[in-house]
Amino acid sequence: MENNRLNQAIETLKKTGVRMTPQRYAILEFLLTSMGHPTADEIYRALEEKFPNMSVATIYNNLRVFKEAGLVRELTYGDSSSRFDANMDSHYHIICRECGKIVDFEYPSLINVEEEAARKTGFRVETHRMEIYGICNTCQKEKAV
Ligand SMILES: [Zn+2]
Numbered sequence: 001m002e003n004n005r006l007n008q009a010i011e012t013l014k015k016t017g018v019r020m021t022p023q024r025y026a027i028l029e030f031l032l033t034s035m036g037h038p039t040a041d042e043i044y045r046a047l048e049e050k051f052p053n054m055s056v057a058t059i060y061n062n063l064r065v066f067k068e069a070g071l072v073r074e075l076t077y078g079d080s081s082s083r084f085d086a087n088m089d090s091h092y093h094i095i096c097r098e099c100g101k102i103v104d105f106e107y108p109s110l111i112n113v114e115e116e117a118a119r120k121t122g123f124r125v126e127t128h129r130m131e132i133y134g135i136c137n138t139c140q141k142e143k144a145v
């Protein structure tokens with residue numbers, strides 16, 4: 001499953017003429033196998049042992065390449081650093097207020113809200129975002145101790 005996604009992503013990059021390097025491959029692999037929502041810093045820390053010469057700037061450059069190729073989405077939450085999401089299926093996020101973990105969940109896209117917003121305001125609607133906030137399972141258990 002993850003390998004499939006990885007192979008597809010590599011194909012997509014090839015088609016857009018992006019050269020594959022070991023670092024680029026590792027970043028892509030990390031994003032696709034963890035399926036989390038890491039920051040550039042977290043990716044850096046996960047890979048620094050394997051690539052001691054890699055800089056955070058390299059991570060950012062690669063993330064930009066992936067973003068342009070439509071392989072990752074950049075998520076911004078307030079003033080904290082961007083997170084990167086390699087799950088390109090339509091989904092929403094639920095975020096833990098304690099540990100900041102972001103979990104995907106599937107839900108039909110709220111097109112009705114967009115239509116209603118357009119109708120009521122006359123805007124040409126482009127997109128919307130919705131996040132649910134709460135306390136994750138792990139943090140609930142820690143609190144209960
Ligand atoms: Zn939590």
Ligand SMILES: [Zn+2]
Nearest residue numbers: 085087093104
């Ligand atoms: Zn996600």
